Amino acid sequence: MIEIKDLSFRYGKYYTVFDRLNLNLKAGYIYGLLGENGVGKTTLLRMLAGLRFPDEGSIHVMGHEPRRRNAEFLSDVYYLPEVINPVKLSLNEYVKLYAPFYPRFSHEQLAYYISGFGINPVQKIAQSSHGQQKKAMMCFALACNTRLLLMDEPTNGMDIPSKSIFRRLIASTAADDKCIVISTHQVRDLENLIDPIIILEKNRILLNNSVEEITRKLWFGRSPEKSDKDLYREESIGGYNIVGYNDRQEETKMDIEMLFNAAIQNKTLFKRMFIDEQDPSRRSDFADEMQKRLNTDREN
């Protein structure tokens, strides 16, 4: 569905965001786009939506070049930005004006989402709280039924019950012909929802794998002792939360936050393991990386 080839993008002359980035996203999945601040998550979403253009390389979304912003492409893509421009219309008025642009818009689904979030469709969107505005626009976005849905930090500003409703609604809207890309820092909000996971790092991708592939290679769990084999650990009551190699092929439950921190601390290792697909069981391949990381740990 999305094919990115040798994508390069710079802000100004010197700030390179992407340098020959390659990425393929398939229909039928909810992708989680993770990364530290400034690695280009929003820029990537905007490029997929056609709001920003690549400096070099190509992007093809459903066979279209997004930069052309043609009507057919735009009617099949919805981009929900992190900061919403509050319109001086109620959701009902907004739907009346803009729903006809989307050929697959469903009023029944809209009613379901509105009742799910418990928002008032006759209240002016601009007069609602930030969270309510986001929920209103999310209802509209989901009801548009576009084949590509891009969401930038969708759970920012939402209260706790709304976050679980959001997960439920997103899960219900997923379909074989749809692709949803969610960029977020609030990884806990999307636990059990996003699969595959993409971790962006400056100029490159550290990981673009399904949860199954990740848990096949990595072990998530608790241990009372720390070990040199740990890729990442966090102290917790009575021991440590750990991400390590899954050399015993155990099935464990992935913790996205732990995964993200492990990836950030072991960038080269992750790239080799997941992008270059080197076998982590052949420990000697990674020994140098491991040693480097341990040395850094000791220095700190």
Place this chain on the structure above:
Amino acid sequence: MNTHKFSMQRFGLLLKSEIERNRKDILVFIGIILGIYLISPLFNAGRLSTHAFSSYIAIMTFVLPFVFYRNLFHNTKGVAFGMLPASQSEKFLVMFVLCALVVPSGMILFSWIISLIGFALTGEAHMMFDFLGLFTNGNSPEHFNLGFFDSFFWSVIGAQSFSLWGTCFFKNNKFWKTILSGFCFVIAISIIGSIYGIRLHFNHEGLIAVNDRVVERLTVLATVFVQICLPVLLWTWGFFRIRRQQF
């Protein structure tokens, strides 16, 4: 809905949504016209200054694109319009129709109605009262005559093409950047004109008599360029620019 480059149905929907989105600003413009009509005579010995009134309308028409599309390429406020499923030609045409035809025509029609009411009450007629005259050339036939392209309406719309261009060309600070560009353009044209004028007046032997026909032809050329070519050029440039702008 069909997904061709231009769909009349989608154009209609887009125009409707843009009128609705800018409804408040349109009402403010109408309110300003009414305010000027009612307040202006207080400062002008009880009479409405015809030229002042039409100038206010011209100024308002000029600034329309800046008001309606001030956030055209804004990275948050402009996203909704940028992502609307319509082709770039439909979006530009809607901008053009709204700024150059729908709202100015609405303002003129409103001015004409209040002028008509004013005439019925006071017996005083002014420029806006002559509805058809706004769309026809006021020059006498012996002068160089461009017909509709010399009319008050076209002159205002032609001038507005510059602000519409600025709205599409600049990402932020649209108004001031456009005004500055205008100044630069006028200065450049003045310099070129002066150099050409000097070369026309003087040859290597000194001052020569200027041929009336040459001056007349130059005037015709300049008028056609400024009145017709320049607005069309600016609209076209604006259209191509909107396709390349990023958010």
